[in-house]
Amino acid sequence: MGASGVGSFDNDNAMDWVAELEGYADDSPIVDALNTVIDQADDSPGTLDCSIAIAAAEVVAAQLGHPHEDCPEEIEVWVEGHPAPSATRVAQARQAIEVILAESELKGLWENSGGLEEWQGAMEDLLSRLPY
Template sequence: MGTWDVGPFDNDTAADWCGDLDDASPDARQGLVRDTLARAAETIDFLDAHVADEAIAAAALVAAQCPGGDPAHPHYGPDEPVPDLTGLHALALRTLDRVMTEPSELLELWAEPNGSPGPWQATINRLRSTLTPRPPEEQLHLS
């Protein structure tokens, strides 16, 4: 089926990666998320869509643990418990920045003809917003 919507888990690659995360031992899950994020964030040349799809899913799992974060997709996200990923916020942000920087296959595939942000870019922007640290005074207003 490939890709069926714009969400972080709405493609076969992300769903398969979540299955791999479920298959990993509980002690290895945080490392798998970190390694997935780092693989995309550290890509200097062309960023392959499969690497980016996995990294976006990993970033979404980090964002899910933030205040206001959306939970993982109930059908395509991981079934097994996800470890504490709060130490990966900065890496998840760097990863999303890399996905949105040329050369990036997903950026090309989701480009809108008129150059304006489309629904996929809005999804990435929501993840970025959730992962971006808030000033302490703003956190008090969210509680």
């Protein structure tokens, strides 16, 4: 994973997914990304899936009017043309982040790098922008 920081968009996987999102008129890539991690909850989701699900959860937060301070312009443009997410979608985004925080390959990478606390703080910030 090409990563330079703990931020949701500080890795190539997330940014590649963001670039692909522009081509979708519906929210199917968001649903797919979140459900992929949720469906792997018992199997420690992989780093790629986690990075993409985090970016998808950031889109949901942006749709709610709570974008990340480093939200890519591509997401801002996509959000402008789409309605606010349903309560179900917000719950899916929260659940995906909670799965990633509980046990995932991405969490393991941050544990091994010594940056776990900072990364967990970034994920808690994301959760705070996804209200119940």
